[in-house]
């Protein structure tokens with residue numbers, strides 16, 4: 061039996077402003093920093109001590125891991141990072157306001173872009189200032205591997221090689237593994253772990269900053285489907301808030317980009 065802990069980064073500045081983020085390297089908000097610290101505290105209280113940490117290459121996940129580990133006095137843990145744990149690339153929607161996008165294109169299209177399994181948003185142009193093709197951190201990747209847009213199915217495809225090649229070997233060696241990543245890269249992993257259908261995954265949302273713990277059997281399948289949030293009550297409320305992002309009553313308060 062192995063223990064796997066999934067942690068979505070704390071609220072980012074663009075989460076707070078209601079903007080599609082994807083691969084844009086946005087930092088945590090003040091609230092996100094507090095959520096990350098709370099995540100570390102929850103791990104400590106539950107007596108869960110990871111042996112190894114995996115993060116994406118984006119600072120909101122990296123800083124969440126650092127803050128949570130600092131809180132749990134575990135800053136010394138080995139950490140590995142991969143672009144394969146990055147957020148889903150949101151294509152031409154990156155930087156756009158969710159509520160305005162919903163108003164402009166309608167509820168149906170908004171939901172398809174946000175939560176359908178296999179329909180990606182329109183691609184971002186390579187010369188767009190919010191494209192990642194020229195970022196130093198991806199310089200080692202062949203250009204064709206850098207997404208211009210992704211649907212969740214694309215995220216499953218690029219995340220699973222990392223799961224099998226880097227995370228499963230840690231679990232097989234009896235290490236407790238902490239993965240600090242993103243709403244949609246974690247949805248992709250949960251879809252795989254819990255064997256969720258392409259249709260049902262549309263309804264699954266992951267809250268920021270609350271550790272989700274899975275005990276896995278010898279085949280790395282969950283003993284309990286869905287795992288367990290360390291703060292189930294807070295998770296329930298936060299899941300609802302993620303689901304309702306972009307809804308009229310829930311417009312981002314910050315700058316509006318068209």
Ligand SMILES: O=C(O)[C@@H](CO)OP(=O)(O)O
Nearest residue numbers: 079080081082147174243
């Ligand atoms: O903007 C994003 O990158 C993601 C996560 O914050 O948003 P959503 O929940 O709408 O997929």
